[in-house]
Amino acid sequence: MNAQKRLKGRARDFFAKLQDEICAALESLDGAARFREDLWVRDGGGGGRTRVMEDGALFEKAGVNFSEVDGRFDEAFAEKMPVGEGSKFFATGISLVLHPSNPFVPTVHANFRYLERGSGSWFGGGTDLTPYYPNLDDAIHFHRTLKTACDEFDPAFYPRFKQWCDEYFFIKHRNEARGVGGVFFDYLTGEHADEPLEAGDNRTSVDRGIEFIFEFVQGVARAFLPAYAPIAERRRGEPFTERERAFQLIRRGRYVEFNLVYDRGTHFGLQTGGRTESILMSLPPLVRWVYDYHPEAGSREADALEFFRPRDWLNEELNEDE
């Protein structure tokens, strides 16, 4: 068995186990609903295990998807990829989106994946937080937890992947950030000369290798629950009004717009013949579009729209402490 084959199996095992761990923790966090599980087989090769929970005490809809698929990319689609060669591919990973019912609890997304195209192998993924109402403490907790996980591997990782996240989860046609961001990365092979290295680091990029990247992905993936769960715990009891619920439904529309217009994972899934219901489990349960909506100046809703801009959250913390 060659190294690529071994890594593929270990990545798949890690993601499958991670789905179990995360689902158990989310059921415990919700306290009422349970996940239903759907196993599915993909025509072109492979399949997955989709778990969805609806109408819980905390989560209006929570989807956690594990998949392992292989086959051939559409040629035009494959040509855009900077790693590997040809159209033969393998992909395994976990993807989750949690939509709480209370508008004071943020929506969150995470995705971690391993891909092969021909002889090329890479990891991608990340996690980002989409609050409806601004809470600086929440944004700081989320980012600090991710930064700590990243720093164990390379102090250059967090700033780079935080910025990548801000750029990726930007809704161009709205000129709006999706939320407060997090970290995002793609095509990490561990073998590229342009991979982030700490200033003065004398390891060569090749020395780091894909095993180092796999360790890093496991570290960030394990930081997801500690990054999100405490925020959900401390906000879930906050009472809310119809007005705040209405604002949540409008903001959820932006989530739909991002996922259907821009999201690479969604397009990847739909174009490679993935299971539509598993791919679109990311869409919110109930959404409202109001023509030309603008919150009243000075309202909490207007403040929210100002708050969700790409910002250096961990420096906001320092500014607050001064």
Place this chain on the structure above:
Amino acid sequence: MNAQKRLKGRARDFFAKLQDEICAALESLDGAARFREDLWVRDGGGGGRTRVMEDGALFEKAGVNFSEVDGRFDEAFAEKMPVGEGSKFFATGISLVLHPSNPFVPTVHANFRYLERGSGSWFGGGTDLTPYYPNLDDAIHFHRTLKTACDEFDPAFYPRFKQWCDEYFFIKHRNEARGVGGVFFDYLTGEHADEPLEAGDNRTSVDRGIEFIFEFVQGVARAFLPAYAPIAERRRGEPFTERERAFQLIRRGRYVEFNLVYDRGTHFGLQTGGRTESILMSLPPLVRWVYDYHPEAGSREADALEFFRPRDWLNEELNEDE
């Protein structure tokens, strides 16, 4: 003033006047709400007049947009176009989507447009009906009205543009038609040898010219109200339950998926820097996504999903009459 310049002005005037006529008729049909109007200017050149009506007696949301824009296409975007040359463009047209509140009244879309790229000029557009519950009479009325309008110009038009519509408004990732279709066409220059001609027609394609196409587009555009309004009139009074409303919200999700994932007009608008609120006024006011929704076997909802397949509606009529 050259011919292209004159045609551009006449097309714009026709679409602007058509917006007035359609909005007046829709206000009268609704009977309660009025359109609000927003004039907007596009950074790159041109602008538009967006009219939206919300929370009416018949229409939960109705948007009718007129625009006239010019500038330069993104090079990669322009290269995909089979007509004209270079990146300089002009576009004018009308686009409308009506979302009734009663689930027994179909949603409808229409769009008619004139475009120029370099020295090339063409018309495109169409109209398609998206019922929530099946009514063969409605589908037949809609298609018969469109066929009559098309037949005045060429008996080959309706079958060709009906099929084009079935193909265009197909939601690939769902393997579902958006509704019962209608007609759709694009890149009609009147000068292409592959343009539809009646069997035995001895006009050359060049003889028909773009003036003939402009007449045809006016004919189909004027058929929109007689095709849709009688259906809305006869269904608006039907009482409905929460169950039927819930089904409507789920089906509206498919409308969102089509518009954001596939619709050329939406992508054209977002990519050419159009006004986002005017482009996305097509999105339904309230939408629900339920994971892996399947209506109960034998229910009206299950029948509906069977009904909305590309079908030869006018032959269904014959079959019924037999």
